[in-house]
Amino acid sequence: MDFSAVGIIILVLAVFAAGRALFRRGRAPxxxxxxxxxxxxxxxxxxxxILARNLEPLFGGGSQLLAQVSLGEFLRSDDRGAFLSINSKRADFVVVDRDFNPVATIEYQGKGHYGWTREAAADARRRDGIKRMALTSAGIPMIxxxxxxxxxxxxxxxRAALPYGPA
Incomplete structure (x- = not known):
């Protein structure tokens, strides 16, 4: 190894060390x-x-309310294409039992949910349909x-969406 190769290696290591130090301080270089x-x-x-206040009477003791959870975190499929179609979609809220098994999802259809054009509304309905189909297949109500x-x-x-009383 000649001097120039050693110099390049030292320079690369110095830049790497400086970058790590900046990241440790919370700043990207x-x-x-x-x-x-x-x-x-x-x-x-x-x-x-509202949901948190009423969680126990609706879903039973030990239930927890999670927000903005990827469907891929709690749904699985042996069909890779099917899994990829839901993996990056999120549920606004997921109610889980004490063992973190999903009990229900709650989707808030806010004022902008369907967009402002006919095409946006059709796309939102299509995305909702994919979520609904996947959740129904897994036995999880989509409220x-x-x-x-x-x-x-x-x-x-x-209450209308749950096929059972509190756990």
Whole structure:
């Protein structure tokens, strides 16, 4: 190995070490900047509060409410194409039992859910249909909550969709 090769190796190691130090301090040395945003918007946060307050009477003790969960985290299929069709789709809310088995999903169809064009609405209905089919196949209710909900309508929708009483 000649001196230039050793110099290049030392330079690469120095750049790598400097990059690691910057990452440890929470800054990327270069690339796009990111910022944090809330996981839920205002309407979703209000719905979450209603669901959380009523979780035990609706779903039984030990139930938990998770938000923005990828369907691929709790659904499996031996058909790779089928799995890929749902893997990146999210459920707004997933209710799980004490062992983290999914019990129900809750989809909030907010004001912008169907978009502002006929094409956007058709695409939203298609995506919802894929979710509904996958969840139904797995025996998990998909409870849809419209944009103009209130606590009474949410509770009625959840009760109507559940084929059983609280666990």
């Amino acid at each position: 270069e690339g796009p900047a990111f910022r944090k945003v809330p996981v839920l918007n205002r309407s979703e946060t209000r719905l979450h509060s 849809e909550i419209p944009a103009d909900y209130n606590e009474r309508s949410v509770l009625a929708s959840v």
